[in-house]
Amino acid sequence: MSVETTSNLEQEYNFAYLDEQTKRMIRRAILKAIAIPGYQVPFASREMPMPYGWGTGGVQVTAAILGKADCLKMIDQGSDDTTNAVSLRGFFEKTAGVATTFKTQEASIIQTRHRIPETPLREDQIIVFQVPIPEPLRFLEPRETETRKMHALEDYGLMHVKLYEDIAKNGRIATTYAYPVKVAGRYLMDPSPTPKFDNPKIDRMAALQLYGAGREKRIYAVPPYTGVRSLDFEDHPFEIQSFDKPCGLCGAEGVYLDEVILDDEGGRLFVCSDTDHCEERRAAGHTGPMAADPAASQLSKGSSDAEDTVQ
Amino acid sequence: MSVTLNDEPLLNVSGLTKYYGGRIGCQDVVFQLWPGEVLAIVGESGSGKTTLLNCLSTRLPPSTGVIEYRMRDGSMRNLYQLSEAERRFLMRTDWGFVHQHAADGLRMTVSAGANVGERLMAVGDRHYGKIRATAADWLGRVEISEDRIDDDPRSFSGGMRQRLQIARNLVTKPRLVFMDEPTGGLDVSVQARLLDLLRQLVADMGLAVIIVTHDLAVARLLSHRIMVMKDGLVIESGLTDQVLDDPREPYTQLLVSSILQV
Amino acid sequence: MTVRLYLNGVAKTFTMHLQNGIRIPVVSNVDFSVAAGECAVLGGPSGAGKSSILKMVYGNYRCEEGQILVTVGDRIINIAGAEPRRILSLRRDTIGYVSQFLRVIPRVSAVDVVAEPLIAQGADAAQAAGKAKDLLARLNVPERLWSLPPATFSGGEQQRVNIARGFIADYALLLLDEPTASLDAANRAVVVSLVDEKKKQGVAMLGILHDLDVRERIADRIIDVTDFQVTAA
Numbered sequence: 001m002s003v004e005t006t007s008n009l010e011q012e013y014n015f016a017y018l019d020e021q022t023k024r025m026i027r028r029a030i031l032k033a034i035a036i037p038g039y040q041v042p043f044a045s046r047e048m049p050m051p052y053g054w055g056t057g058g059v060q061v062t063a064a065i066l067g068k069a070d071c072l073k074m075i076d077q078g079s080d081d082t083t084n085a086v087s088l089r090g091f092f093e094k095t096a097g098v099a100t101t102f103k104t105q106e107a108s109i110i111q112t113r114h115r116i117p118e119t120p121l122r123e124d125q126i127i128v129f130q131v132p133i134p135e136p137l138r139f140l141e142p143r144e145t146e147t148r149k150m151h152a153l154e155d156y157g158l159m160h161v162k163l164y165e166d167i168a169k170n171g172r173i174a175t176t177y178a179y180p181v182k183v184a185g186r187y188l189m190d191p192s193p194t195p196k197f198d199n200p201k202i203d204r205m206a207a208l209q210l211y212g213a214g215r216e217k218r219i220y221a222v223p224p225y226t227g228v229r230s231l232d233f234e235d236h237p238f239e240i241q242s243f244d245k246p247c248g249l250c251g252a253e254g255v256y257l258d259e260v261i262l263d264d265e266g267g268r269l270f271v272c273s274d275t276d277h278c279e280e281r282r283a284a285g286h287t288g289p290m291a292a293d294p295a296a297s298q299l300s301k302g303s304s305d306a307e308d309t310v311q
Numbered sequence: 312m313s314v315t316l317n318d319e320p321l322l323n324v325s326g327l328t329k330y331y332g333g334r335i336g337c338q339d340v341v342f343q344l345w346p347g348e349v350l351a352i353v354g355e356s357g358s359g360k361t362t363l364l365n366c367l368s369t370r371l372p373p374s375t376g377v378i379e380y381r382m383r384d385g386s387m388r389n390l391y392q393l394s395e396a397e398r399r400f401l402m403r404t405d406w407g408f409v410h411q412h413a414a415d416g417l418r419m420t421v422s423a424g425a426n427v428g429e430r431l432m433a434v435g436d437r438h439y440g441k442i443r444a445t446a447a448d449w450l451g452r453v454e455i456s457e458d459r460i461d462d463d464p465r466s467f468s469g470g471m472r473q474r475l476q477i478a479r480n481l482v483t484k485p486r487l488v489f490m491d492e493p494t495g496g497l498d499v500s501v502q503a504r505l506l507d508l509l510r511q512l513v514a515d516m517g518l519a520v521i522i523v524t525h526d527l528a529v530a531r532l533l534s535h536r537i538m539v540m541k542d543g544l545v546i547e548s549g550l551t552d553q554v555l556d557d558p559r560e561p562y563t564q565l566l567v568s569s570i571l572q573v
Numbered sequence: 574m575t576v577r578l579y580l581n582g583v584a585k586t587f588t589m590h591l592q593n594g595i596r597i598p599v600v601s602n603v604d605f606s607v608a609a610g611e612c613a614v615l616g617g618p619s620g621a622g623k624s625s626i627l628k629m630v631y632g633n634y635r636c637e638e639g640q641i642l643v644t645v646g647d648r649i650i651n652i653a654g655a656e657p658r659r660i661l662s663l664r665r666d667t668i669g670y671v672s673q674f675l676r677v678i679p680r681v682s683a684v685d686v687v688a689e690p691l692i693a694q695g696a697d698a699a700q701a702a703g704k705a706k707d708l709l710a711r712l713n714v715p716e717r718l719w720s721l722p723p724a725t726f727s728g729g730e731q732q733r734v735n736i737a738r739g740f741i742a743d744y745a746l747l748l749l750d751e752p753t754a755s756l757d758a759a760n761r762a763v764v765v766s767l768v769d770e771k772k773k774q775g776v777a778m779l780g781i782l783h784d785l786d787v788r789e790r791i792a793d794r795i796i797d798v799t800d801f802q803v804t805a806a
Contacts, residue, residue: 140418153396157403157433161418164425164432167439168461233439345658507679536657550632550657557634561590568591 016063016096022046026064026219030210033221038183039151040134045217055088055113056214058130062111065126065210066092071099073107078115078256078273085113102276114177116198118255118277121207123224129192131213134220136180136190156188159231167236176241181228189220189228196230197240197256203228247272248290250281262295269293319381321346321487321519322367327376329362335543336362340376342538342548346486349513349520351530351551353566354540360523361491363540367521368408368489369398380487403433407480407488411495413472416479417464423450423475424460430483449478453508470501474508481512488513490522494529506532527570531555539563576644577746577777578630579606583639583653584803585625598803599625603639605796609745612768612778612791617798623781626798627748629653630779631670632660643667643746665693671739672750674732683709683726683734684719690742701741708737711763733760740767747771749780753787765790 014020022044029043048056066072072092076085080102088111089100101107104117111128121127137147140158150156159180166174179196183189191202192211202209202222209222222228232238246253248269255277257270269290272278282291320343329336337359344350352360365371367378369390378390383405393401402408410416417426427446428436436442447457453474455467464472473493480488493509494502510533513520524530530537530551538548539560547560558564584601588594600622607613615623628634629652630641636653643650645667652660664670669690681689687705692698709719712733718726723734736752749768753761761784768791771778782788788795 140421149395153399155396155399155433157429160432160437161421161425161429164428164439164442165421168422168424168443232437233442234437235440348658503679535661549635550660552633553635553657553660556628557587559588559635561594564590 013095015068016066016092017049018046018060018063022060023064026060029219030061030064030221033210033219034208034223036187037222037226038181038187038189038220040218040220042217043219045214048214050087050091052215053132054084055111055130057212057216057219058111058113058128058214059088059091059212060214061128061210061212061219062092062109063096065128066096066098066109068096068098070108071101071106073101073104073110073276074112075110075115075117075274075276076113078117078258079275081275103280104274104276112194114193114195115256115273116194116201118252118272118274119280120201121205123206125207127205127207127209129194129209129211131190131192131211131218132215133178134190134211134213134216134218136178136188151187154186156182159188160233163231163233163236167233173232173236173238179238180231182231183222183228184226185229188231189222191228195241195256196238199228199230199238200240243270245270246288247278247281248288248293250278250286250291251288252277252281252286262293267295269295319385320344321348321381322521323377323379323387324367325377327363327366327378328374329359329366329371330374335359337366337540337543340545342545344487344519344521346519347517348536349518349522349534351534351537352521352523352540353525353527353530353537355525355566358540359543360525360540362543364489364491364521364523368406369393369402370408383486400434403430404483405485405487407477407485409473409476409480409488409490409493411492413464413469413476416476417472419465420463422461422463423455423467426464426475426479427482430479434483445482446478449482450475452512453478454504468501469497470505473497473505477509477512481516481518484516485518487519487521490520490524492524492526493522494524494526502529509533527555527566539566575609575775576606577609578644578779579640579642580604580626580630581640581642583626583629583636583641585622585629585634585636585638586803600798600801601638601803603801607746607777607779609775609777610772611793612749612772612780613794613796614780614782614788614792615798616795617802621798621802623798624750626801627750627779627781630746631668631748632664645745665690667745669739669742669744669747670750671736671747671752674735679724680722682720683714683723686723686734687737687741690738694742704741705737708741709734711767712737712760713763729755729757729760732756736764736767740771743774745776747776747778749778749782751781751783753782753784761787 025044029041033041046060048059050056074085074089076082079085092098093100104119107125109126109128113130135147137150137158140162141147163173177195178190178193179199181189181191181199191199204225204227206224208224211220230238243257247255247257249271252272256273258273260269260271262269322344325341327340328338340363352363354360366373372391379387380390381387424443424446427449428442431442431445447460450457450460455471455474464475467475494505506529522533534551537551537554538545541562547554547563554563555567558567580603583603585599587597589597603626615626617623625634629636632652639653641652643652684702684705687708688701691701691704706719714730714733723731753764765787
């Protein structure tokens with residue numbers, strides 16, 4: 001990534017929309033966040049030309065680190081072609097004019113909502129998470145003054161109260177997303193609403209992880225190769241979801257699957273949530289048990305259609 | 312009720328004064344509390360007893376004065392010179408605080424079991440089965456049926472909530488428990504049961520207790536010693552039955568004569 | 574004989590602040606001692622101050638003037654002006670009080686009520702319960718009541734539970750506050766024999782007994798409280 005101060009593409013916007021002072025402010029927050037892994041750094045979140053909940057935090061972080069030479073991938077629930085991903089990708093194409101891609105391998109910056117790509121990330125990549133509620137203790141302790149003290153004192157028993165409640169009510173830890181983690185043995189962190197399936201990916205990840213919460217005005221980070229441990233009990237250890245079938249289209253196992261309803265007769269299909277991963281595999285010749293199903297092939301075709309419109 | 316003649320006080324309070332602006336909350340309070348001793352602070356509303364309790368329990372910094380507490384390692388520490396982390400650790404392990412309104416001392420939206428287990432988890436217990444077993448045991452000790460362990464306290468009666476609050480506080484086997492009108496607002500019959508339970512737990516566990524109450528019957532039943540407060544001052548103190556049966560100060564005589572048979 | 578209790582120049586005056594600070598002198602210059610194995614009984618009409626003296630010895634009333642000295646092992650402790658926890662430890666280990674009125678503790682069985690003082694002195698719970706049952710049996714408390722809380726007992730039954738409670742523990746000094754009032758002859762005789770046993774164990778006793786028959790049988794000495802009465806100032 002390189003820092004650019006002007007854009008010759010869209011003269012009416014500064015490069016990547018935000019003014020340079022704002023980007024500097026955000027970069028300072030990011031640097032501080034990297035220095036204190038998992039710690040929520042307050043920042044002066046700006047009004048963005050999109051509603052809160054659409055990723056204003058992630059967009060500001062991306063805008064602050066984006067350079068002209070970067071290649072941006074934008075995913076929403078694993079997919080590059082859902083509304084949120086399409087809109088935010090369009091936003092940066094228009095305001096920064098950077099290259100965009102669907103391919104995890106090609107991207108230098110990946111902004112994501114609710115998923116982490118199946119393909120392991122590299123040291124030269126940065127992943128930016130959109131975070132709705134950065135405070136993992138918030139649902140149990142509404143006072144910000146109190147949660148900040150709890151972080152300062154590493155007073156995290158309360159988080160286990162929530163996990164206890166899960167087991168008491170469901171017989172197991174039923175938290176399946178935004179599963180709380182402890183970063184570098186110190187700060188409790190909400191890994192954003194990614195499925196807990198992705199938690200092992202953020203442990204000792206090669207890429208830098210940046211988390212931005214626009215409405216809550218917080219940035220936090222996990223530097224490359226930082227230990228991230230999912231909380232659990234000795235007798236109820238952390239487990240990720242497992243799927244008893246492979247992806248219907250590409251046959252991948254050990255990946256996160258989405259359920260897709262195919263028709264009104266109860267036909268359903270489990271497919272890779274990470275659409276890029278699925279397509280790469282199919283391109284390489286892998287096929288799943290449902291690949292020949294007409295409804296399923298329609299689905300996979302629809303996905304590549306969307307890709308066409310971007311090009 | 313039993314008190315051993317341990318020569319080392321648990322709490323040493325001297326010159327404790329709290330001003331609210333120009334007004335006196337409590338003034339020049341001096342006393343010592345020994346392990347296993349139950350001290351009642353009585354007086355009417357506005358007499359400064361709750362101010363004193365809050366100062367003692369580090370919830371309200373005093374204007375002047377010193378409060379020293381004997382830590383589990385035997386060292387005597389000035390409470391207001393503890394770090395926040397030390398203070399919090401003290402409050403969730405070695406101390407308890409029973410509020411008049413159970414909702415102030417409970418997490419109303421989490422289950423009874425988690426309410427009791429919270430302190431255990433806060434000090435690092437990470438075995439769900441053991442935490443739950445301990446919680447169930449404590450619910451039994453405060454006479455809450457074990458099958459209510461997964462219900463949240465919103466569905467509990469006032470007396471049950473108060474008993475749950477007590478269990479939540481006692482699960483870490485504290486040495487000092489503060490109580491602020493623990494029977495206030497409860498029906499008389501519910502009060503009696505709670506008092507009896509408290510009396511037994513206090514005796515069994517050898518707890519030191521500082522209990523604020525305006526109810527002399529509560530003081531009589533639970534406490535070894537009593538301090539009578541008026542206008543922020545401790546006007547009379549001593550052995551509970553001595554102060555109640557042979558009150559010296561005019562105000563104490565008034566208090567004692569104002570109640571029905573205790 | 575070893576002196577267990579010695580009152581030296583004790584005086585008691587009540588100041589009734591609610592009645593314009595009127596001062597009611599009760600006793601003054603109280604001076605007597607009780608030896609080990611002796612039962613001294615306070616004599617004198619109602620209002621002479623017998624009860625006040627007993628309560629001062631127990632620390633229930635303040636003693637503003639004089640000394641109330643109790644022998645504890647090889648030490649002498651002044652109850653007048655002793656700090657509360659000192660008095661509480663004396664009550665646990667040294668001074669017992671047998672009164673007519675049971676302060677009912679809800680939901681505690683009669684056996685446990687009786688055994689409690691002995692357990693507080695460090696006795697084994699099972700042994701204490703055994704001794705409690707013996708005492709309840711001697712005092713003719715029906716066995717079916719033993720496991721019940723005394724709150725619902727008749728007045729006489731409650732009183733006998735309390736007498737058992739007063740006699741169970743090993744105190745060097747026992748204060749008897751009308752222990753036989755309203756007891757029937759059989760139970761009065763039990764109390765007399767309990768007192769005799771305590772005497773043999775070397776327990777010093779100070780009592781108030783209006784029952785002349787019992788008084789004659791247990792009192793070694795009558796202390797006339799009218800000697801300590803305050804002549805109107």
